[in-house]
Amino acid sequence: MLVGDFYMHMPASKRLLEIILFVYHLLLFLTKPGAFRRYLKITKTLPFFAVPKTYNEKYLWRKFVDHDPRFTILSDKLACKSWVAKRAPELRMANVVWQSDNPDDLLALPDFMFKMPLAFKSNHGQGDVCIFENGVSDVKSLREAGGRMLAFDHGKANHEWGYFNIPRTLFFEELIMGQGCELSEVKIYTFGQDVKRIVHIGGRSDSLWANAWELDSEGLVVPSAEKAALGKPNEDIKPPALIDKAIALAKMLGRDFDHMRVDLYWDGRELWFGEMTVYNQAGYHKQPSGNSPDSELSRAWDIRSSHFMRKAALNCREKIYRNLLSSIM
Template identity: 30%
Template sequence: MWQPSSAILQLVKDNAKQLLPDALFLSLLHRKHIGRFPRLLRPTTFNEKILQRSLRPDPRYAALTDKLTVRDYVKAKVGEQHLVPLISSPDVFTQSVFDALPNAFVMKANHGSSFVEIVQDKSKVTFDGLRTMANRWMSTDFYLIARERHYRQIRPRIFFEELLLDEHRQIPADYKVHCFGGKSGRPMMYIVVISDRFGNNTRGDVFDVHWNHLDVGIGPYARSTTPPPPPKNLNSILDMAAVLAEDFNYVRVDLYAPGNAVYFGELTFTPGAGVVPMRPDRVDFEWGRLLT
């Protein structure tokens, strides 16, 4: 008797998932990654409250999650000098757009996470290769991945930024500053440092504002055996994060700090879509108490 292949069964399973209501889809996803079903009506943990935000987003989230339209907000708050220089944001990615790009650049999409392609030597890539990648990104409905509803309002765009490098000619670390309670004054902040993000030894380390290396793990990243030293401009990083977070009771502000500069990366209101394991598990509850 004929038996369906594992690929066919997986396809049927994936299609069935897309038919689930958002709340049920997120509850099952939370159970899979966190190990328990979420309390969506009376959320307690950080992940549960993020899930609730995904289902009932603030009307401001879409424009400030869009990696292109958020630039106006950042310019007004902290100044244009803190924006990574924008090379191009074409309506259509054509051969002429590609030809006009410099030798090194970063290609991104504005409507989701992980749509990033770093090009350090243009001679090693082709227009057709980048266009295929861009088309795949543009055809991805990011809302369907984890039902973060504010992503439905973002019109997909491709854009190109200058490539930032640190003093060692490496991709700079990503400082993800979780800001709690910014609306009531200086926020409570925790810094998640993602180092070697595009390399073979990616690490994720969590620090408080005094650069104490916390025994906390978030998501798939392993902690560094020897934690990275504080950046020379730590105070500038924290000051900028505080300003960008001041209109919200919680937001994650992503920044880069090569040399003595500080550049804006993105604002994230529903990090990890509310299904990010936190180690030890009590941190999920501790951060949940901070998110009011």
């Protein structure tokens, strides 16, 4: 069913109320013209997030309305490690061996870091990872890169609120490597304790593969009809041997959120923690299901379980909006 058809079947009074809310939030969204243009460009739809029904609209609603304080913790790669370690102490995690908020400190790294495999990251960034399989090299260039990482205001372009208040830090962690096979990543989409999508990714940038899975009515992992967007499928790759454990861990870590993506690494023997992703692909699901209110992902995400819909402290405007939204949903 198209979004237009969906609204034609709604009572007139309800449609009028939704239009009023749409205009109100559209004016709010227009205060961020860059985010507005980006949403239009990527999704090819208007930002009807006052009463979100599609997967993409719900991400937009999360960015502008649902400001759960835990989103800042989970978006901070260092704080997130501590958060997860308390809840899943059995889950392996790459050890942090160095951290600093001053890029000049990179010029005085301890000797052992020039000999061990490491990953260099910022705690507030995304995709800004430097891999050193044989130890750190060229610290002067690394210092320049670290300065750029700290200066970059990640999350601003797409209004990913969870990144806005992270105290910025550079860090090195041990490099997770495959044990007799290539390292792969398992991204598990949770909705409360339900899992609706699993994306398994591996390979190098020039040969990246990505398989999409889902759970059938009996809880078995089966191929998804909607392919992954990050790479071509590889039918020769099966789900990791510990996929059931991965799903159980994801359900446990994501159970207190209306939606979360739990990322794990598979080294061929063990599962490792990757990250908790609040805004999947910056909040844009580029497949057709992202803009369909009837898709599995759209229907699975129940924002009535969100922080905003459950929190006690609300200002007058928020109370009015939440009451109106509750009456419509």
